[in-house]
Amino acid sequence: MLKFWKKKESPPPSETVSLDAVEQVVEGAQADVLDDDAGVATLEGSHSVDTTPAAPGKRSWRERLSGSGFARSLGGLFARNPKLDEDLLDELETCLITADVGVTASTDLVENLRKRIGKREFADADALLTALRSELVTVLKPVEKPLDVDTHRPFVLLVVGVNGVGKTTTIGKLARRFQSEGRALVLAAGDTFRAAAVEQLKTWGERNSVPVIAQGSGADSASVIFDALQTARSRHADVVIADTAGRLHTQVGLMDELGKIRRVLGKIDAQSPHEVLMVIDGTTGQNAINQVRQFRESIGVSGLVVTKLDGTAKGGVLFALAREFGLPIRYVGLGEGIDDLRVFDAQAFVDGLLPAALGSNS
Numbered sequence: 121m122l123k124f125w126k127k128k129e130s131p132p133p134s135e136t137v138s139l140d141a142v143e144q145v146v147e148g149a150q151a152d153v154l155d156d157d158a159g160v161a162t163l164e165g166s167h168s169v170d171t172t173p174a175a176p177g178k179r180s181w182r183e184r185l186s187g188s189g190f191a192r193s194l195g196g197l198f199a200r201n202p203k204l205d206e207d208l209l210d211e212l213e214t215c216l217i218t219a220d221v222g223v224t225a226s227t228d229l230v231e232n233l234r235k236r237i238g239k240r241e242f243a244d245a246d247a248l249l250t251a252l253r254s255e256l257v258t259v260l261k262p263v264e265k266p267l268d269v270d271t272h273r274p275f276v277l278l279v280v281g282v283n284g285v286g287k288t289t290t291i292g293k294l295a296r297r298f299q300s301e302g303r304a305l306v307l308a309a310g311d312t313f314r315a316a317a318v319e320q321l322k323t324w325g326e327r328n329s330v331p332v333i334a335q336g337s338g339a340d341s342a343s344v345i346f347d348a349l350q351t352a353r354s355r356h357a358d359v360v361i362a363d364t365a366g367r368l369h370t371q372v373g374l375m376d377e378l379g380k381i382r383r384v385l386g387k388i389d390a391q392s393p394h395e396v397l398m399v400i401d402g403t404t405g406q407n408a409i410n411q412v413r414q415f416r417e418s419i420g421v422s423g424l425v426v427t428k429l430d431g432t433a434k435g436g437v438l439f440a441l442a443r444e445f446g447l448p449i450r451y452v453g454l455g456e457g458i459d460d461l462r463v464f465d466a467q468a469f470v471d472g473l474l475p476a477a478l479g480s481n482s
């Protein structure tokens with residue numbers, strides 16, 4: 121089984137590998153990979169990508185989100201201040217801004233509620249809560265557009281974002297999701313900068329019988345991903361998920377590498393990648409807006425995943441992202457477990473954040 125994962129000879133870690141050279145490397149690597157079977161699934165051990173099987177009764181959005189800073193402060197404010205007054209509105213505005221909903225969005229939301237109070241639309245704070253719920257859902261509904269990977273075969277999903285946001289973890293969770301839906305997958309260890317990143321994906325693939333195409337650290341990322349697409353085509357796989365190194369927009373060489381990945385994939389399938397999925401750390405706050413803007417300008421982004429919305433996250437950034445870009449939010453990460461990557465559902469998300477009814481939070 122280890123044979124499948126044996127280290128391939130890395131091409132020289134050069135930024136200026138020509139496409140011809142890339143294709144030669146790819147041919148060699150592909151032949152190597154296709155010789156062997158993927159590993160046998162074993163689930164023991166611990167590593168960064170969760171391998172636990174789907175739990176029979178997965179936790180609700182509310183259970184997952186209730187610990188988040190946003191949900192706690194919303195719950196607290198209605199519990200402290202169940203009267204429909206200016207204090208409640210002020211605190212609500214502060215709470216939205218603190219949770220990174222964005223200043224304009226927060227003031228707009230509260231101003232709108234204030235007007236409706238002026239028109240005596242609400243009998244009590246409970247009615248205000250209901251209105252807030254529906255206004256928040258209205259902001260998020262347009263970006264609730266689930267990813268459909270059945271539009272192409274193989275469907276190429278390129279996962280991008282800055283370091284540590286949860287790209288590799290998300291790939292593990294997505295792979296399990298697609299696999300459990302009966303799809304054949306190929307993963308590409310395109311984060312060739314950190315040896316640990318390649319190992320993380322390989323270990324995960326080995327344990328879940330999913331082939332992982334890798335060429336060792338320092339290899340050319342475009343070459344690895346190109347290789348994965350060729351492998352997927354020859355195996356009639358349904359989905360290719362490509363990992364990439366975390367990068368900042370200031371790292372020009374790394375940003376250019378994404379362009380190169382696009383060009384190289386385009387040689388096999390002009391429409392590939394079919395989805396550029398940008399992963400955002402939900403705890404990042406307003407800086408997430410800058411990150412999306414920069415990645416969108418330099419490589420193009422077709423969908424978002426917002427991770428780490430459990431715990432102390434300021435889930436408000438979803439509202440800011442939705443208003444600013446209108447990009448589909450495909451999935452959200454509500455924890456580190458395999459079931460904690462959920463298809464984004466605006467209503468479930470808002471319901472998870474807001475108290476169910478007043479008096480239920482003490």
Ligand SMILES: Nc1nc2c(ncn2[C@@H]2O[C@H](COP(=O)(O)OP(=O)(O)O)[C@@H](O)[C@H]2O)c(=O)[nH]1
Nearest residue numbers: 283284285286287288289427428453454455456
């Ligand atoms: N709490 C929580 N942690 C997450 C979530 N998604 C990823 N992580 C953690 O974030 C850390 C970085 O993840 P990784 O996938 O290596 O990030 P990458 O550098 O973007 O590939 C790991 O410790 C993950 O377990 C999530 O939804 N919730």
Ligand SMILES: [Mg+2]
Nearest residue numbers: 287288311317
């Ligand atoms: Mg990674």
